[in-house]
Amino acid sequence: MFLKEYINDVLKAAKSLLTGMKVTGYYFTHRKEIITEQYPDNRATLQLAERFRGEVVMPHDENNQHACTGCSACEIACPNGTIKIINKFDIQPDGKKKKAIDTFVYHLELCTMCGLCVEACPTSAIKMANTFEHSVFNRNQLTKRLNQPGSKIREGVE
Template identity: 55%
Template structure:
């Protein structure tokens, strides 16, 4: 007899716990104010979906005169743990005809980058920064190798030296 009572008590207990769980899902089903899912491609242009500090990729900010802060010293290349950065420098004459070493190409392999942030932290002139672009999918992996300094750009410090020399 006690076996039968236990059998039905177990069924009742099971139904009770199932009801407790179902009540929570039911509660969220009828309260649309608590919906947390978002439709991804649609919200992309409506609001900022990543924070300002988001580590999307390494970029080199340029000002309106197409000038950057990179001296081509190569500290970022030295500190990168997996060889994502290659620095190619060249020698050009400055105003006084003196040969100076400037950056030719700052090559950044996004496919190898682990986003540790050491290059940005060690840069003595703050030439590098994080970009917030996060949709990096491409069909060809060679497209993930980027040249960070824009064509025709120059080092900011060099022109200020030139201006000082002019004035």
């Protein structure tokens, strides 16, 4: 009885070791499995994951319009004060005043790329871009204005 258990133990051990060696052996014989990215050699063909978080951008359409209502939800969501929203009041044709965005200030040097602002935005006005080569010689260049000059809120976005 003891001997049977003993031999079983040895055979089980051998089987589990061979299973492990099969995995590494598979990788050794299949070089296409290699996942190393040879950056910066492959800069031109670099494929980044869709969910990669490089920096916050505000997409504008061809009429230079964005979807930001200036609600400041992103500013409140940001854990380290990266975003500062400066609002103004537009006079609409019917004479009413309406809150609109004047400047969307984004401090890239403070940003930890957590993506909470993108999640907080009710109108999907901002998103995370794939760019990651952010180095500059002057740190002033890291303070960005995300809404383009002369841009307006898109019609129908409330």
